[in-house]
Amino acid sequence: MRNDIQFKTEDGVTLRGWHYLPEGVTGKVPTIVMAHGFSAVKEMYLDRFAEAFAAAGMASIVYDNRNFGASDGEPRQEIDPWRQVRDYRDAITFAETLEQTDPERIGIWGSSYSGAHVLVVAAFDRRVKCVVSQVPLASGSRNFRRLIRADYIGGVRDMFDTDRRERFKGAPPAMISVVDEDPSASSALPTPDSWVWFTETSKARAPAWRNEVTLRSIEMFSEYEPGSYIHRISPTPLLMVIAQDDVLAVTDLALEAYEHALEPKKIVMLRGGHFDAYVNDFEESSTSAVEWFRQHLQRS
Template sequence: MARRDIEFNAEGITLRGWFYPAEGAGGTAPTIVMAHGFSAVKEMYLDRYAETFAAAGLNSLVYDNRNFGTSDGEPRQEIDPWAQVRDYRHAITYATTLPEVDADRIGVFGSSYSGGHVLVVAALDRRVKAVVSQVPLVSGHDNFRTLVRSDFIDDFRAQFDADRAARFHGEKPAMVPVVDPDPLAPSALPTPDSYTWFTETHEQRAPSWRNEVTLRSVEMLTEYEPITYVPYISPTPLLMLPAQNDVLTPTDLAVAAYEKAREPKKLQFLPGGHFDAYVDGFDVSGPAARDWFVEHLTR
């Protein structure tokens, strides 16, 4: 069966995406809920994961984060991590209303920023029975300081404060590019591989992606600490998939977060850098996530 378009209510905001039925399912089946990372839309390779899961007998519910892509929400291009965490939980609730879904066998998959979200969701929501966190952001505080030179941080803080004052007086939120060809220019994700992947993927398969986010999206990132929830995921099985040479969400930060997790858990390194998980390294990342969900949701 082909995927179908879906939409659901998330506390007054309509979120939209796709539902992929499990292939060969004679009744209800396990279901994987997933959304994308920082500013990304569902067309940026989440379909690959959903197709892989469907072929293994798993339903997939894929949606665009609020304020992005086909989903509603204002202000556009704003990323509030806690709103996105709540939306994962709304998506789980919606999934349990579908006739194809076994409500007792729900998994969550997240990558990059949403790789952090699923750590939080799995710790808070016991409807989740398995979690895969791929190339995750685990500490906004520490990650920000790996991406931004220390002598630039005060300037960022001044921009945050100026934007807050402007909003108080009724002005629209300030905007900043997601990526820029110059890694020293102001952008939310100032690494060369970020610029290459976002621009190429936008051109090839995701025309709805926009190269901007609100400045306060970056401020909220610096305040977001999924690592604090990692010890509370157990007894839900956790698979973490860091990349071997991740310079966007650094490998060592992900490994440090993994070490805080309790059993059952598994760590598997993906080849290359952050964005290789979706493209050149998908033959590792896709099957790894699939096998984890099959092991823990179908037995």
């Protein structure tokens, strides 16, 4: 069963999404809080994961990140990772207010950029009793240098500085495409599989998705180091679902971060690339998450 929800963040922004409940289950149930990754909206397959959790007897709070989709927030299309981290914590607080939520059995799930956020949230927020991080960004600065050719980085830094000066004068934030068919063109996610997944998924499932973000979003991405908090998650159980051919949130950086996590932890390796976790490898990615949450959130 799915109901529309909305709630306010601590700074007054209204976030909107869905509350999934398992059919035929009464009383308080484990609840998973979840949002999407870089620029994506909830219609881009988050419903499939929430449905899998509901079928296993767990509720979900699924919401659009601020400035995107159905949620409020300005400037539109801007991604501030630290505001999104705080919004996860506000979503947990909202979940606690619902009569169906067992506040002692709250888990968090994230994928790609939100896969990074849940690492940070779980490191700080002990209300979280279990975490699943799927194809996560581990290091913004190092991943940034994997996605952008070394001889282009100086020019990108100049773009950041110019945008900052123009905003100081009162100009609106500069914008950049999320994806481009030409991987050598300026875009936030310059990989061929990013172009295919976002364009195909938006046409099929999320026509309101917009192919743009603020340039400042890329600058904040390059400064974000979620993997540096991973050793602080313990004793909260951590599952990392990593794609062996991930060229976007690159595989080796995620594996390196996992090595710094303390127990209890588990790793699942998917066969495909970054976006296969939502489609071709969905059965494995969702089943692994369901089993981890069942193990650590459901009562025997």
